[in-house]
Amino acid sequence: MQVLTTSTASKKSNAGRVEKKQRTSAQDSRAKKRKAAALVYTGKRVSKPSPAEQRRKKSTVYRTSAHADHFLAVLREVEAAQGRSWKAKTRVSGLVEVDGTSLGKFAARASCKRFQPQIKALTAKLARAGKVIPKVFFAHYQVLGVMRRGGPPVLAIPDLPVTVRGSRPPTESLEGIRQTGLLHKVPLAQRPSTTIFSDGNRAWQTLAQQLRMTSHAVCHQNKDFVVPRVPRKTGHGQDAHEGFLVRAFRVVAAAPKAASAAHPHFKLTVSKPGA
Structure with missing residues (x-):
């Protein structure tokens, strides 16, 4: 019985040594393949660093x-x-485009010190309206810009406006435009000859009038960049022909001979009153 146990143990040990040798040879072959691939990849006799070297x-x-x-x-x-x-x-003048937009928003608690002036003003407004005062407000990242047509834009960031949850991004305010000083980029001597084109916001128009500049409202969303001109009543259609005849009658009545000499193909008989 002891002989059988010894022989069985020796067989197991031999099998273990053979398996370990095969595993070691397989690992060596894989290592050789990695080194060969590294040499082919780099083209030099320098192998890639091992994971241990990379960690170091x-x-x-x-x-x-x-x-x-x-x-x-x-x-x-x-x-x-x-x-x-x-x-x-930078200074701007001539035909000047002005506009503003909101790039995004982020939440701010009612106790946030950075936006206390805006939060206090909005809280007082909500209290007067009898609405619930929330614990969280939203600050909108607003950017204003002014640009002379054909030139580069000049951008500025006013104090960020604060709203409640669910509100749309606020438009440009008169106080925010004054803070940026964008309309003061127009030199004082060139303000009478400068026209401000705003996208319908009245704050730009109000400040432009205060600075003695002409302002017009256009719609950039509808590709409207010029001021539409309403024609006079005598400029089109039947009124135009009537106006031409009235002017021609006045010229002929004032100097019939001069009118006939200037327009030989145009003959108009002027009848005297009572004839």
């Missing part, structure tokens, strides 16, 4: 990423400074 080099990769982020942040700051400098120097 992760700290260096993170430092490189941090340096790149810092470099991009510096570039953005330089670009922003140049944009602010250009905006301060």
Whole structure:
């Protein structure tokens, strides 16, 4: 019985050694294939780094990423400074387009210190109307712009307006336009000859009139960029022919000979009263 047990144990150990050897040879063959593929890929006698080496080099990769982020942040700051400098120097005149839009919104609690002036004004308005005062308000990211036709736009961000849940994005306000100072980009000497085209918002028109500039309302959504001119009654149709005959009669009545000489094919008989 002891002999049988020993032989069985030896067979199991031999089988284990054979299996381990086969597994090791298979791993070696896979490792050789990876090295061969790396050599073919790189074209050099340098293999790819192992996962352990990559883990050791992760700290260096993170430092490189941090340096790149810092470099991009510096570039953005330089670009922003140049944009602010250009905006301060830019002036517009002539035919000027003005408009505003909301790019998005985000929630703000009633206790948010950043928007306390807007929240207090809106809360007082809701209290006067007898409405429920919410605990969360929404601030709209609004951008205003002014542009001379054919030129680059000048953008500005006023104090963000605050609304309640479910409200539509607010339009431009007179106070917000004054804060940006966009209409003051028009030089004082050129304001009488400058025309402001707004997209129907009365705040732009009111401030333009206060600054002694002409303003007209157009509809950019309907591709309307000029002021429609209403023709006079004597400009079209039957009124035009009647107006022409009246003017011709006055000319002939004033100087019949001169009119006949100027228009030999046009003959008009003028009858005297009582003839």
